[in-house]
Amino acid sequence: MKYHFFLLLIFVSVFGFSQKPKTDLKMIEKDLKNEKSPYNYEKLVFKYKAYPRSLDTIEAQHLYYGRNFKKDPVLTTDEDFKTLAEAFKSNNFQECIRQGKILYDKDPTNLDILLILLKAYDYQKDGDNFIYHLSQFRALTDGMKSSGDGKTEKTPYLVNSVGDEYILLNILNLGQGYTRGSKSVRDGILDIWEKENNKVYIKVLYIDY
Numbered sequence: 001m002k003y004h005f006f007l008l009l010i011f012v013s014v015f016g017f018s019q020k021p022k023t024d025l026k027m028i029e030k031d032l033k034n035e036k037s038p039y040n041y042e043k044l045v046f047k048y049k050a051y052p053r054s055l056d057t058i059e060a061q062h063l064y065y066g067r068n069f070k071k072d073p074v075l076t077t078d079e080d081f082k083t084l085a086e087a088f089k090s091n092n093f094q095e096c097i098r099q100g101k102i103l104y105d106k107d108p109t110n111l112d113i114l115l116i117l118l119k120a121y122d123y124q125k126d127g128d129n130f131i132y133h134l135s136q137f138r139a140l141t142d143g144m145k146s147s148g149d150g151k152t153e154k155t156p157y158l159v160n161s162v163g164d165e166y167i168l169l170n171i172l173n174l175g176q177g178y179t180r181g182s183k184s185v186r187d188g189i190l191d192i193w194e195k196e197n198n199k200v201y202i203k204v205l206y207i208d209y
Contacts, residue, residue, distance in 0.1 A: 023147040023158055025187075025205075028062050029069045041066055045108060052135040060143030063109050067160055068205060074107040076163065081112070088116050096120035109140055111164055141171060148201075156190060156201035165191065165202055174200060 031039035039062045048055060048063055055063070067073050074081055080103060087095040100117045107113060114137045121130040145168070147158040159165045169175065174193055178200075181192045185203065193200045 023061060023065065025065055025068070028065050031062060032066045032069060041070075048136060048139070049108065052132070052139050055139045057143060057146045060139045061146065062143075064140045064143040065147075065158070065160065065205075067107070067109055070107070072106070074103050074110050074113065076112060084113070084116060088119065091123075093120040093123040097124070108136075111137065111140060111167055114140075115167075141167065144168060145171065150200045150202060153190060153201055156203040158188075158203050158205055160205055162204055165204055168202065169193070172200065 028039075031037040032041040032044075034040055035042075037043075039059065041062075044055075044059055044063050044066075047059070076082075076085075080099070084096065084099045084103060087093075087099060096116055097120045100113055100120060103110070103113050104117065114133055117133050118130060118137065121127075121133065144159060144164065145157065148155040150157045150172075157168060159168055174195075178193045178195045181194065183190050183192075188203045188205045191202045191204065193202065
């Protein structure tokens with residue numbers, strides 16, 4: 001059975017929207033560090049790796065937004081990630097998998113790394129690993145989508161980075177014809193994507209407290 005990567009965002013876009021719990025970033029940080037909390041980081045990462053399809057929305061939010069409080073997350077400006085990106089651009093998918101697995105071990109909830117691994121496993125026709133990481137990707141993006149409804153400045157979608165914002169835009173099927181306006185807000189930048197009478201609010205988080 002073939003797993004076509006170009007269908008990835010279609011799969012994600014039809015993935016069910018869960019109930020939208022309030023996203024409390026300070027509480028998420030507290031829970032992740034509390035060894036007795038059911039949302040402790042180590043417990044959640046174990047479940048995320050072992051049973052990604054079993055994650056609920058609150059668990060997914062803790063994992064996705066928890067990257068803001070993680071020590072030494074993999075950044076797109078890191079040399080190791082740049083090397084991975086070069087292998088991807090060169091269509092060296094075997095090398096993508098080798099390097100991607102190393103970076104995945106360091107930062108398993110990094111959407112950029114997951115996307116590269118998905119493309120590489122799709123090219124190699126490795127359906128088991130493709131579906132495994134797709135389940136993780138879906139869980140994280142479901143957590144991201146559940147952060148708000150994007151309809152007002154008070155209820156924006158929350159994303160960790162500009163790169164994640166564009167992943168969300170693809171999931172929401174927002175593209176051609178939309179213009180972006182931006183303004184600074186507390187702990188982030190609020191982007192307003194507008195087309196005719198439709199507006200979608202997305203806040204890129206810059207947490208510093």
